[in-house]
Amino acid sequence: MTSIPEWIIEYPETTRVFNELGLDTSCAGKSLQYVCHHQGLSPPMVLARLRQLITSEDNDV
Incomplete structure (x- = not known):
C-alpha cells in the first residue's frame, strides 16, 4: 500500500479526504x-x- 504523500503527488485532490479524516499528510x-x-x-x-x-x-473533467 502506498503512502499518503504518494497519493497526494498522484492525486492532489485526495488531500481533502486526508484532512477530513484527520490523517497526517506528511x-x-x-x-x-x-x-x-x-x-x-x-x-x-x-x-x-x-x-x-x-x-x-x-x-467531472
Whole structure:
C-alpha cells in the first residue's frame, strides 16, 4: 500500500479526504494502512473514499 504523500503527488485532490479524516499528510512516508490503523480507521474504508473521489473527479473533467 502506498503512502499518503504518494497519493497526494498522484492525486492532489485526495488531500481533502486526508484532512477530513484527520490523517497526517506528511506521515514520514509510512504506508496508508499503517497510518489508518494508528488513527483507528479502516484502511478499506479510506481507500474506498479515495477511489470514489478520484472517480468522481475524473467524471467531472
